[in-house]
Amino acid sequence: MTDLPAGVERRTFDGRERLATRGETVYGEPRDDDGWRAWDAGRSKLGAMFEYEMDTGLAGGESVLYLGAASGTTVSHVADFAGPTYAVEFAARPVRDLVGVAEARANLFPLLKDARKPETYAHVVESDLDCIVQDVATRGQATVANRNRQFLADDGRLLAAFKARSEDVVADPDEVFEGVLDELSEAYEILETTRLDRFHDDHLGVVARPR
């Protein structure tokens, strides 16, 4: 069994064992008396990657660039166990909520930026990061990952959830994923892929490291 990073544990909520991190609640998730709050894998691709025991290489305390932070559901858990966490999201409305999440966390930096245009945040986000987490629901997900490769240390990790329907709503997901992985291989060596179907339909979890 793959080890969870420090700061992520399996705790019991309502008699069920679930992933949890320690921090302020964000989306009405249950929180126990010790301050651990449940991490809902059904609402988080990264949570699902942990549930599938993918080898994320995370140990806790990493510097992270999170692409597609939305309103901060998953990135709040990441900031609970990671170090400096840069959260990029392009839609204004979710960033309003993301700001609220960041206000309760000292190591979370919200950026209202387009993940397809890293030059618009390269003056803020530092180089040699340990990890990029990507969950962007736009066409060209592999392009986004490749363009953001420059932020990652040589031994860093890309943890991405690719959504088949974002690329093509009608095509067979397997074919879509093949194309995505092909393109991703231009900048990354792919270490592990797993379908996240138990939690997210037609999503492929990918662990990769820079070439």
Added chain:
Amino acid sequence: MTDRPAPESGWFADVDAETLEGSSAAVEAGTADAPADWPALAVESGFAADESDYYEKLRAATLDAARREVRERERADDKQLVHAVRAMDDAERTANELAERLAEWAGTLYDDAGVGIEGARELADSDPQTPLEERVVSFADRISGLADERDELRAFIEERAPAVAPNLAEMAGPVLAARLVALAGGLEPLAKKPSGTVQVLGAEDALFAHLKGRGSSPKHGIIYVHDYVRGTHPEHRGSAARAFAGKLSIAARIDHYSGEFKPEVHEELRERMETIRAREVGE
């Protein structure tokens, strides 16, 4: 005027280390070709005392920038989309009108003069031989330029609509989404309209004629251009338009009140449309 930092410097290059004056503008508008070890550089330049001081300042700057930008974008974005889609329609209509005038004029001078915007584009590329032809070719060139502007506006709408209304844009396509927002007068008014109104947006003439007792009630307005309506057999088009409009209203509400992309709604609509389209004709 804000001084943008040089491309190779970090967001803090021109920011006052004490007051953080100008920091949110620097985060918002700055750029760099590549990232660098900003925390170390900030300490080196004296902007921050140490790494944790740097992160505190970074946090204050990014929070401030995000708050301000959200406020600005939420206030302006759907209105800008409305202007863009109206400008696109005006550019298209005007280009077509001018192209008609051109076709009439050019037909008297050239045997092979084409019609429409394509004709204008061809003519714009030709070499005028006389002062008269110079006028005609210049006129054609303006039309071609106007058509280019229409294309640019469309590209802008296609890029911007998913940011303003992600669910609506996914469901209707970015241009139809922008048109619906424009017809309603904004995303908020669209979110507040009942789905029956959304169904006939753009068919106001037919609707009022019907209310005055002339004609049948319109089954669809602008949403007709979508394949879900137009591509459904006429007999089931009313059901398709009703189902589509219902989900479009939900999409507009999600976009206005939450702004998050919700894949479930789109899946539900796809299933519903499949059911409607699977019905036999003449049942």
